[in-house]
Amino acid sequence: MLPFLAHFLGIYIILFSYFFPQNNINPNLPGILMGSIAMVAGFFVFILPETTGKPLPDTIAEVEAEAKKEKQNK
Numbered sequence: 001m002l003p004f005l006a007h008f009l010g011i012y013i014i015l016f017s018y019f020f021p022q023n024n025i026n027p028n029l030p031g032i033l034m035g036s037i038a039m040v041a042g043f044f045v046f047i048l049p050e051t052t053g054k055p056l057p058d059t060i061a062e063v064e065a066e067a068k069k070e071k072q073n074k
Helices: 002-019 029-047 060-073
Strands: none
Touching: 002 029
């Protein structure tokens, strides 16, 4: 999701600088923006839980039941 967002923000910055040229806008800004958001997305890979081989909930009721179960265990 974040690389998708970075891509479109970069496109808007490029278009903005094309239609409203200013000398004080850094031409490397789209690349810096896309690269930094992609690095944040890569960081999330390490902090989000692994779900391979685990059943995922299909309904909101299943999510709420799982949350109640986790609260009781703590």
